[in-house]
């Protein structure tokens with residue numbers, strides 16, 4: 001999911017204390033190009049104490065590189081300004097890429113301590129570059145004359161991208177306005193931290209469902225009960241059972257607990273987070289965030305904050321996204337309503353004399369699931385050993401693109417369980433290195449992501465080969481049983497592998513554009529691979545019983561396919577509702593004044609949402625948009641889903657899901673050259689037309 005942050009800037013920070021031991025600096029592996037095979041990071045030679053001096057020196061070097069550009073007295077040109085700026089900050093990138101990957105995947109207190117020191121250094125460094133008026137003046141001169149400078153299309157695009165980056169960060173504003181913007185940015189960063197902290201307290205501290213009557217556990221699976229007993233034990237409630245608002249505790253309770261009142265109680269605890277009028281209430285925080293963002297957008301010349309954000313995306317305008325979401329909502333609502341009425345029938349047949357409410361959805365959908373699909377995950381798992389799934393995804397990439405994966409054991413790794421592969425083109429030439437890190441450990445963040453230690457690029461006319469890393473948190477092996485994945489984990493592995501292919505194939509000449517795609521494009525390369533993971537023809541290639549080697553039986557494949565349609569009305573509607581809420585907040589013009597409760601109610605009524613479904617995130621716990629990076633951007637997942645479903649459908653319609661001609665076109669236009677032009681233009685080069693929404697609707701059973 002995550003992609004590493006592109007560092008665009010430089011500044012001098014003289015944090016280096018006293019004088020450094022000369023010898024130590026010479027030994028610091030970040031101070032020179034790596035001399036390892038394929039230039040992978042020399043993990044075996046990196047000490048924790050190497051990071052801070054390397055950051056300090058990296059910032060210093062970047063700073064003098066920028067100073068060399070701005071001190072140049074000759075007329076600004078592409079070659080004396082844009083190009084050196086594009087290639088600047090190499091050492092800082094070298095250390096950042098290792099450091100931030102390691103703090104996510106294999107951290108410790110010492111590293112976290114360094115991160116706390118480094119983050120403000122970097123954010124100051126970035127601010128100082130984006131507000132460097134001498135640098136911007138040179139870029140602006142080139143931008144204004146770009147059509148007369150005999151630049152090629154890629155060079156013009158890079159000039160435009162950099163100009164827009166600076167402009168979007170306020171470089172064109174007057175000094176007074178810049179001061180105002182800096183103040184807004186500072187306030188916003190404080191408020192989003194506060195929003196996140198409040199939410200954390202509301203989720204983890206302020207609510208607990210303590211059960212002391214065993215009968216109230218009726219319906220819950222044994223594992224869930226023992227986890228609740230353990231939680232109670234730890235929290236000083238020995239002999240009782242404690243349920244929390246963390247998903248692994250909340251969801252099974254909503255799915256299985258027979259006691260309807262308690263289901264309501266815990267769900268209320270969940271959906272009232274941040275809205276309880278206590279010290280952790282988020283209403284005023286988010287009101288202020290909405291107001292400041294609208295003000296920021298106005299300052300930067302946009303009608304509203306959504307217009308500011310989406311201007312940079314494939315969708316281009318908020319009204320395009322509004323129409324898109326509404327169209328999907330119209331398609332999904334009837335399906336969700338049909339799901340509701342099927343569930344109501346179950347409740348009625350059991351003699352429940354009530355109308356289903358939002359806290360009933362998980363419980364009755366679970367019943368409906370059993371009734372209609374009868375899919376037992378444990379029946380599937382033996383066919384999805386990690387090794388078979390991994391080989392399956394390699395085989396898919398092989399069939400599509402002709403590339404091969406060879407395990408290598410002589411490369412330095414940052415943790416003993418990490419595997420490394422050399423990726424080669426069909427002709428045997430080297431393409432890149434792939435690190436795979438599968439299992440959870442205490443030092444690793446949750447979730448799954450793909451990142452790189454070295455992005456593909458060009459330097460002095462020579463190709464720089466990518467070093468990509470995929471990090472997951474899958475079910476580990478136990479005893480003599482290998483790691484067996486559930487289908488969700490299987491899809492996740494293919495998903496992250498899609499990001500990895502994007503990174504491996506990236507070909508652009510310039511750092512600013514190579515592989516650099518808008519937020520609503522990022523998940524196309526990844527999500528598209530999930531289609532192959534679930535295709536019956538592909539399942540037969542890799543889903544083989546780990547003991548007997550038996551290919552997955554057709555009846556299980558049929559169950560997987562059918563089960564993909566389950567509850568899709570609900571899932572789509574709750575997601576769309578949150579996306580619409582996000583857009584509505586950020587389409588307010590300045591001065592934006594909202595009262596969140598009323599605002600949310602009106603927004604959801606306008607969207608046609610039924611009371612039995614709440615938006616996936618209500619305002620006061622919508623962390624993606626109020627403390628994460630998804631403001632006016634929560635829609636991007638389903639935007640990319642339209643693209644990935646349409647792209648895979650193109651393969652299917654051709655009669656061959658491995659159609660080599662289409663694969664070559666996809667690789668070239670949507671992966672290798674993805675940053676060469678606007679996202680939709682690149683997509684259309686592959687597809688020959690705009691994407692249709694129909695394949696997604698069909699895949700989700702909404703049409």
Ligand SMILES: [Zn+2]
Pocket residue numbers: 001002495499523526
């Ligand atoms: Zn992703």
